[in-house]
Amino acid sequence: MMTMPTISNQNGAFPLLRKTELRRLLTEKQLQQLEQFCRASSKRAGSTLFRQGDPADTFHLLADGMVELRARPPGRRVYRTVELIGPSCTFGDEALFGETTYLTSSRVLETARVLALTRPAFDRLAANHPDIALGVLRCAGNCLIKTIRRSAILTQAPADVGLRMLLEELAGGNGNGAPIPVRITHAQLAGVLHVSRETVSRMLGQLASEGTVEVGRGIIRISSH
Incomplete structure (x- = not known):
């Protein structure tokens, strides 16, 4: 998996977690516990976080910036934008829902601060803090519902x-x-x-x-x- 250089990794995950929808689903104490399982980083515009077909090993939560999801339809060589991810939304959800590979590629459009949760880390979280793991899944589900609702409106309007x-x-x-x-x-x-x-x-x-x-x-x- 190819990844562009990281700007910094000095900011802790907790301040970023408090900026996301997880603050509505988890308590302050739970966010502090979740911080132990996440890693926070900043990515420059143009950075690729993962590519379509890469192993789906990490779930991402965007705190700031914008990320583009692109996919190449079967039989075509050109990638097409399929979704734009804004602050507080998730992407790379395949890592939590049983997919073996990513269905899209992700590219940073605007300098982004991202929280990452690997599949093994989520498994440990689920084993030790199932209530927090449920909050993460609910957050991902809320973002997916928002995406589906927006897609339905945009394609029918x-x-x-x-x-x-x-x-x-x-x-x-x-x-x-x-x-x-x-x-x-x-x-x-x-x-x-x-x-x-x-x-x-x-x-x-x-x-x-x-x-x-x-x-x-x-x-x-x-x-x-």
């Missing part, structure tokens, strides 16, 4: 409505009057929305003419108004 919703979600609702930059390409948006890149480019052009977005190379600035 008109493409322009879906794009607006996705951009609002990526912006995170953090508005202080200034445009919010999101590092993402037209092709990545097209993959999540299940439309062509040309369709995304046309719709972004319309949004730009309305003043809703500013489109740059590999980055979209979204109006916070």
Whole structure:
């Protein structure tokens, strides 16, 4: 498995665990116990955490940043974006649910702080702290439900409505009057929305003419108004 260099590994897992959805599922004491089984790291944009087909040996929880999940459909050579992972969501869930290999590749889009829990570590956690292990599984399940719900909405809504919703979600609702930059390409948006890149480019052009977005190379600035 190829991994890009880590920026640092000095931050403990506990402060990051408190930033995730696990804080709603576990007590402070349980989070401190979980810290003993996790490792925390920061990854640069462009880092690959795992590739499609690699052994599914580690579960990940994103504290900050953004991660792209990509997959290569059978019979094709080109990878396609299938999901965008934001803060507090999980990925690499295959490691907890019995899959032997990862179904997608993961690549960091924005500098990310990530918590990792290996399969052996989770097995030890389940044996010694089953209540905490259940909390981790519930967190993963909540993220999967969120992904399924969003996918259903985005694929059934008109493409322009879906794009607006996705951009609002990526912006995170953090508005202080200034445009919010999101590092993402037209092709990545097209993959999540299940439309062509040309369709995304046309719709972004319309949004730009309305003043809703500013489109740059590999980055979209979204109006916070």
